[in-house]
Amino acid sequence: MNPSRHRMRLAVVAVCAALSGAATPTILDGLTADPAQAAPNAAYVETHLLFGTARPDGGPDVTEGQFQEFVNEVVSPRFPAGLSVDELSGQWRNQDGTISRERSYDITLLYPAHEAAGKDAAIEKIREDYKHRFAQESVGRVDDHARVDF
Numbered sequence: 001m002n003p004s005r006h007r008m009r010l011a012v013v014a015v016c017a018a019l020s021g022a023a024t025p026t027i028l029d030g031l032t033a034d035p036a037q038a039a040p041n042a043a044y045v046e047t048h049l050l051f052g053t054a055r056p057d058g059g060p061d062v063t064e065g066q067f068q069e070f071v072n073e074v075v076s077p078r079f080p081a082g083l084s085v086d087e088l089s090g091q092w093r094n095q096d097g098t099i100s101r102e103r104s105y106d107i108t109l110l111y112p113a114h115e116a117a118g119k120d121a122a123i124e125k126i127r128e129d130y131k132h133r134f135a136q137e138s139v140g141r142v143d144d145h146a147r148v149d150f
Helices: 003-019 064-075 113-133
Strands: 042-052 084-093 099-112 140-148
Touching (some): 042 084, 064 099, 099 113
Antiparallel strands (some): 042 099
């Protein structure tokens, strides 16, 4: 994802938090809404989790409501300071070789690089819970290093 999209996403989250009268200045895990408190050009990890909604066993697709419930029950408690969710249109080759096109979700998590080791278990639990709950073969994970500045 390009840097300007990151800045725009973070700006939208900051505006939403300000407009909602959030009691805490925290926007994303480890980030603060007060630019004076954020370290300039700080080292962060950006993790994208990619969730498909089609079930390989032919069952009904995961609904928007079911996905939101999963985010509320499983993801948010592990990353309570914030996250981003994007709905996508994806393509996946199942284990049997069949290509399926499906509605998908990308959850973006940002956290300070020095916290990466501690966040790994929480991220893996999210992936395993989704696979188990919705009979999925996989949940994609992409980790990248990012520099964050406000």
